[in-house]
Structures are given as C-alpha cells and as structure tokens.
Amino acid sequence: MELKKLEPVGTESLVDKVESRLLKYFKDNELVPGDAIPKEIDLANSLGVSRTVVREALLRLRTLGLVESKKRRGMIFKQPDIINNFARVLDPTLLGEDTMKQLFELRLILEMGMADFLFENRQQKDLEELERIVAEEEATATQKIRFSLDKEIAFHGKLYQMSNNVTLQKFQDLLLPVFNYVYLKETKTNPDVYHYSEGEFVSHGMLLDVLKKGTPESFRNAMRRHLEPHFDHAFRNGSR
Amino acid sequence: MELKKLEPVGTESLVDKVESRLLKYFKDNELVPGDAIPKEIDLANSLGVSRTVVREALLRLRTLGLVESKKRRGMIFKQPDIINNFARVLDPTLLGEDTMKQLFELRLILEMGMADFLFENRQQKDLEELERIVAEEEATATQKIRFSLDKEIAFHGKLYQMSNNVTLQKFQDLLLPVFNYVYLKETKTNPDVYHYSEGEFVSHGMLLDVLKKGTPESFRNAMRRHLEPHFDHAFRNGSR
DNA sequence: CTTAGCATTATGTCATACATATAATATGAG
DNA sequence: CTCATATTATATGTATGACATAATGCTAAG
Structure with missing residues (x-):
C-alpha cells in the first residue's frame, strides 16, 4: 500500500497563523494605505481565536509598520516603511x-x-x-x-x-x-x-x-x- | 515667579516605555547572543506593569529579531538579523x-x-x-x-x-x-x-x-x- | 548506563473586566 | 443659524487570573 508522505507537522503558533491570514487578507483585498481593518473583536470572532492572539499578530504587523492603530478609530493599513x-x-x-x-x-x-x-x-x-x-x-x-x-x-x-x-x-x-x-x-x-x-x-x-x-x-x-x-x-x- | 518649562507630556504608551527600558537593559548589561532574559513575570514585577504589557514589548523585540523565546527555557537575547x-x-x-x-x-x-x-x-x-x-x-x-x-x-x-x-x-x-x-x-x-x-x-x-x-x-x-x-x-x- | 515516564516551569492562549482616548453627536451660547 | 463646548459611544490599551502546552531535568525501572 502506498503510504502518504508524512507532512511536516505545523509547528507554527496560533499567532503565526493569524499573522499570515492577515497578510493574505491585505493582499487579497488589495488594501491601499488608509484603508480600515476590522476591529480586533471581529477578527477574533471570524478567525475563531481569542482577542489576545489577534492582538499579538496585529502588534507584529504594527512593529513592521504595516498597520497603524488609533484609539476609537481602529486599525488602518499602512504602506510599510521599510527603513x-x-x-x-x-x-x-x-x-x-x-x-x-x-x-x-x-x-x-x-x-x-x-x-x-x-x-x-x-x-x-x-x-x-x-x-x-x-x-x-x-x-x-x-x-x-x-x-x-x-x-x-x-x-x-x-x-x-x-x-x-x-x-x-x-x-x-x-x-x-x-x-x-x-x-x-x-x-x-x-x-x-x-x-x-x-x-x-x-x-x-x-x-x-x-x-x-x-x-x-x-x-x-x-x-x-x-x-x-x-x-x-x-x-x-x-x-x- | 519662574515657571518651569512645560515638559512635553509623555505620549508614549506603557508598552513603548517598557520596550525602551528593555533595550536599555540589554545595552547596559552588554548582553551577548544566547544570554537569558528574566522571565515575563519577573519583568512585570520589577517594572510594575502587567504581564500583558511586558509580553507586548517583548513581542515587538521578537519581531525585530532581538530576542527569541522558547517554552520552558524562557527568552534569550539574539543578535538582530537586520535583513x-x-x-x-x-x-x-x-x-x-x-x-x-x-x-x-x-x-x-x-x-x-x-x-x-x-x-x-x-x-x-x-x-x-x-x-x-x-x-x-x-x-x-x-x-x-x-x-x-x-x-x-x-x-x-x-x-x-x-x-x-x-x-x-x-x-x-x-x-x-x-x-x-x-x-x-x-x-x-x-x-x-x-x-x-x-x-x-x-x-x-x-x-x-x-x-x-x-x-x-x-x-x-x-x-x-x-x-x-x-x-x-x-x-x-x-x-x- | 540507558530509557521511559513524570513533575516542573516559562511561554502560549483564553476570558473578562476596566481604563483611556477620541470620533461623533448632542447641547447650549451668541 | 453658526460656532464652540460638553456628552456619549466605541475601539484600543492595560490588568488580572486561569489553564494549555511544550521542553527540561529528575527519577525510577530495565
């Protein structure tokens, strides 16, 4: 019998996954700078994870300069400032x-x-x-x-x-x-x-x-x- | 009466402050790659903030490649990989x-x-x-x-x-x-x-x-x- | 001496509550 | 009616406590 190759077990953390999903979301929707991003709660619900995880993923993107957050206004997509x-x-x-x-x-x-x-x-x-x-x-x-x-x-x-x-x-x-x-x-x-x-x-x-x-x-x-x-x-x- | 100059109000968030403190800590102690970093709880206690804040600050540093985290082992300092x-x-x-x-x-x-x-x-x-x-x-x-x-x-x-x-x-x-x-x-x-x-x-x-x-x-x-x-x-x- | 199993521990994730800043709306003075 | 001011709603920021998970080191069985 033909055995399927053992797929490498997904070792990435939840935050990792959420981060990729968010990046994909940005690309798929072709966001332009200034576009709003769903709020943390909504993201948490749609992704089926806690707000903590969503927050950590968003925080990474913020550290990379891809999003910016303002209180009450929510998060907006930003052109990453490479430098x-x-x-x-x-x-x-x-x-x-x-x-x-x-x-x-x-x-x-x-x-x-x-x-x-x-x-x-x-x-x-x-x-x-x-x-x-x-x-x-x-x-x-x-x-x-x-x-x-x-x-x-x-x-x-x-x-x-x-x-x-x-x-x-x-x-x-x-x-x-x-x-x-x-x-x-x-x-x-x-x-x-x-x-x-x-x-x-x-x-x-x-x-x-x-x-x-x-x-x-x-x-x-x-x-x-x-x-x-x-x-x-x-x-x-x-x-x- | 001499008025003191109005000091610019510290607009940075708690996480910002903790991040700077951590960076300062790294420099002051001249950490070399591989050196251990106090665990989140201890940092939270010494800095007088919640673990949440410490975590977010550490997460930023991790995103920048300055620290690496392993379960049970704690966090270690890393030479940042610029690229x-x-x-x-x-x-x-x-x-x-x-x-x-x-x-x-x-x-x-x-x-x-x-x-x-x-x-x-x-x-x-x-x-x-x-x-x-x-x-x-x-x-x-x-x-x-x-x-x-x-x-x-x-x-x-x-x-x-x-x-x-x-x-x-x-x-x-x-x-x-x-x-x-x-x-x-x-x-x-x-x-x-x-x-x-x-x-x-x-x-x-x-x-x-x-x-x-x-x-x-x-x-x-x-x-x-x-x-x-x-x-x-x-x-x-x-x-x- | 090796190995399997268990206990320990620090990070990872979750849930909830409250603080804070600000956009949006309502309120009032002129 | 217009403009300035106060109020309110809301999304992010912070705090707390609990549990999950994985890696380490110890222990005991072989």
Missing part, C-alpha cells in the same frame, strides 16, 4: 562587529555606485549647497589634520540627498551611527594620518569639481580615491 | 510603486559600486562558476532574444556572493522579488528589445572577461553598459 524597521535595532551596541563591518562596506558600495544618479539629478542649487559646505570645511580645516566628522557627514549626506532616492536617503540616515562608530574605531586603532599614494588625494572640493564638470565615470574614479583609506581599511581587515 | 525584518514586508503587492522603483535603483547602485570588492575577493573557483553560468546561458540563448531571467539571476547573484559580504548578499536575496516584479513590468510596458547604442552591448561573458583580466575601474564601465537599459528606464521614468 523604519531598522532604526531600533541598528544600534552599534547591539549589532555584532561583523555586521557593522559589512554595513560599513555597504556604504562604500553605495557611494561608489550612485554616481550616475547624481549626474542625472544634479541641480544648480544642490551644487551651490555643496559649495557652501566645502567652503566652511576649508575655513575650519587649518587647525585639524583630519577633516571634522560633521563636515564629512554634511557633504556625503548631501550627496545621498541628491540621488533623489528617498529610500536610499533614509537608509543612509539610519546607517550614520554605524559609520560614526566604525570611523571612530578606525581612527583609534590606526591613529596616524592615512598616507594617500602620492598625488592621489581627493578632497571634497575636488569631488565637487568633478561633479560639476566631469562625467559619472570620472566621478567614480575620484570617489574611489577619496574613499581610499576606508577601502584600504576594509581590505586590510580581511573580508571574512 | 530578516524586511522579508515579511518586502512584498511587491504590499509596497508602493515608488518604493519599488527606488529599491530597483538601489540594485543598480549596488552592482555599480561593488566592483572593488569583487576584485579584492575573487577566487579561481568563483570565476569558474561564472564561466559555467555563462556557458549555459549561451547554449540556450539562441531561441530567445532576451536572456532568460533565471540565468540573469544566477550570474548577478553569484557576483553578490563573491562580494563576501553576507549582509549585502542577504539583502540581494530579499530584493529579488522586487527585481523580478519591476523587470517584468519593464518588459511589458516596453516590449520591444532594447537597442543598445551601437557597439556598446556588454554581455555576461564580456563582464566575466573584464572581471578576470581588467580592473575595478574597467569593470564598472563594463557594468554600466551592461545595465544601460535599466538605467535608461530609471531615468526615463523620472526620478520623482
């Missing part, structure tokens, strides 16, 4: 060293890769703002050898903004603490000023110049040199 | 068009930006595997003008893998559905074969060749041409 989920866990004191390192590498990748979008979207006022940032930086640069971290952030942050990609931009905002952390660690373990290969140093001012008059290709090359110390650091510590 | 949080919400049917578009742009940025890491980490066996993928692709390419989607995924996926950045790699895995979705939409709204500028078409085989013998710089240029249709599409539809 927001990271915010709470993206804490250098919570993340492992390796994850931090990889996120830092990700930043290098992003800045190298966004050249084309910068050239596509650059506006006169953006370039002017970069100009201001560079000017301020150079005015205060005499006392310190290493550029100050906040000017560094201002310049690169502006670049992300110019990419015109809100998701990317939020992502970068979120990653800032990681950068700071790795950056500080980097300067601490390696306190001596980095020595660029002769004649290869690229400042923010020079980057801006390329952004004005150059091409995506030349900008990438300039950016690569600008980021050289960080790349070297990433490579030196081995890529796992 | 995993995305998985549930990163569904083309749930995300808005604009977010999708931005994620697709993000892919272009990533592939343009990771050249240096590819050259730093490339291994003979990786190159051989790429070789195999390209060979298979060319063997089946005669019947179709457009390359098949799965070979496309295989090749580019392998590149991500070669970056040796697990976070990046998981990220790409997660974004795959988005790519598929946008890709299909792209070919549907614009069914005619894309016309590369004369003599500029770069195939996977050519990319591989550059990866073997070229430099990060030349690879970026080759990749830029390879991705040209996608870039054009991104630019054509305006960057918001």
